[in-house]
Amino acid sequence: MLITGSTDGIGKIAAMRLALMGATVFVHGRGPEKCRAVRDEIWKASGNPKVKYFLADFSSLHDVVHMASAFGEIQNHLDVLINNAGVFPTQREDRNRHLSVQEYDLCFSVNYLAPFLLTHLLLPALRAAPSARIINVTSAAQEAIDFNDLMTFQNYSPMLTYARSKLALTMFTFELHQLLKEENITVNCLHPGNLLNTKMVRGIPSEPMGDAEAGADAEVYMATAPELEDVSGTYFDRKTPAHAHEQAYDKEARRLLWRISLELTDLKKRTTGP
Ligand SMILES: NC(=O)c1ccc[n+]([C@@H]2O[C@H](COP(=O)([O-])OP(=O)(O)OC[C@H]3O[C@@H](n4cnc5c(N)ncnc54)[C@H](OP(=O)(O)O)[C@@H]3O)[C@@H](O)[C@H]2O)c1
Numbered sequence: 001m002l003i004t005g006s007t008d009g010i011g012k013i014a015a016m017r018l019a020l021m022g023a024t025v026f027v028h029g030r031g032p033e034k035c036r037a038v039r040d041e042i043w044k045a046s047g048n049p050k051v052k053y054f055l056a057d058f059s060s061l062h063d064v065v066h067m068a069s070a071f072g073e074i075q076n077h078l079d080v081l082i083n084n085a086g087v088f089p090t091q092r093e094d095r096n097r098h099l100s101v102q103e104y105d106l107c108f109s110v111n112y113l114a115p116f117l118l119t120h121l122l123l124p125a126l127r128a129a130p131s132a133r134i135i136n137v138t139s140a141a142q143e144a145i146d147f148n149d150l151m152t153f154q155n156y157s158p159m160l161t162y163a164r165s166k167l168a169l170t171m172f173t174f175e176l177h178q179l180l181k182e183e184n185i186t187v188n189c190l191h192p193g194n195l196l197n198t199k200m201v202r203g204i205p206s207e208p209m210g211d212a213e214a215g216a217d218a219e220v221y222m223a224t225a226p227e228l229e230d231v232s233g234t235y236f237d238r239k240t241p242a243h244a245h246e247q248a249y250d251k252e253a254r255r256l257l258w259r260i261s262l263e264l265t266d267l268k269k270r271t272t273g274p
Contacts, residue, residue: 001223002026002071002078002122004058004115005085007034009198010137013216014082015051016042018223024050026075028067028085030057058085058114060101061265068121077128080223083115083169084137088200090158097156104264105151107158111165116172117265126185131229134176135222136189140237142167142245147256168257170235170244175254177233186232192218193238214238 006015007029019025019042027042029035035053042051052074056067071078089097089107100109119134126132143163146152152161173189180187192215195201197208218238222228235244247253262268 001080001082002028002054003082003084003219004028004118007031007038009200010192010196010212010215010219011082011084012038013212014084014219014223016045017216017220019046019048019051021220021224022048023080025052026071027051027053028056029053030055030059058110059098059106061109061113061117062101064114064117065121068118071122072125075125078122078125078132079129080133080135081119081122081126082135082137082219082223083119084219085114086111086137086200088158088204089161090204095158097161102264105153105161107161108151108165108168111162112168112172113261113265115169116261117267119172119176120265120267127183129184131184132186133223133228134173134185134187135219136169136173136187137192137219138170138173138189138235138244139163139166140191140194142170142248144245144247145171145253145257147253147260150260167245167247168261170248171254171257172261173235174233174244174248175258181232186228186230188222188228188232188234188236189244190218190222190236191238191242192216 001023003011003015005011006027015025015027039053054067056063087110098106100106141163145164170189173187177187193210195209196212196215198212201208221239234241
């Protein structure tokens, strides 16, 4: 199982729990020291030696490509991919917009384009598993995408940018499900909880309202629950199927976003689709 953004917060707790259950766990993070420390902490607490880590800063799509090929070098199949890594665009002490290496909006790129690209590149490994699950960690904070201003360059607001990146990930979930529904791969997404006490939430003006453990609990449920074996194309509010933003059900909007995302990630040159 590969959990992106598992050096902190919800992802780290989920990685620990899955390792305690005996899974082979691939941690992912952007800093080598933090990755090593988390791997060692999980090794020590779980006694599970099958924990490795991958490094990739998702502010660069090149890093995502390198990570996928590094994964392919050591592992030929993947049972569960949890696209958990994410950022909120501004923090209390820094309210500026930041750009990715490709000069895209950083939040849109880390939260949406990076998992879009990584998932495509890992599809051969997911297909090589007897059955596989893709779990996208979105949010209840979802705002309609304006295709004339996809990355909110004209109309910037940190919350709008974050909420659009999360709706984009939800739309990707539903569209990928349509493409994979005849295969043994389920694709779902979840809102892990409201203002859970993590680094991301501690950095914004609102006060945390819940524990990160609750979010990890929902992720572990999505990754392991036998009753979800055939459930796909669903948005969950924690562990309960729920209704996403209306635009996620608009097929034309999903297909347009997909086409634009293939261009932005350069995937068009690599593949014609899943
Ligand atoms: N907490 C909530 O209430 C809440 C609510 C709804 C949705 N979510 C979603 O839940 C997911 C986990 O968030 P969290 O609350 O656990 O936040 P967190 O504690 O800040 O953890 C975020 C993880 O993503 C990683 N990450 C951030 N930027 C990255 C980059 N450029 N490249 C690679 N990795 C990067 C972080 O790495 P570092 O350790 O290096 O920072 C960390 O491992 C996110 O997708 C978030 O949007 C959270």
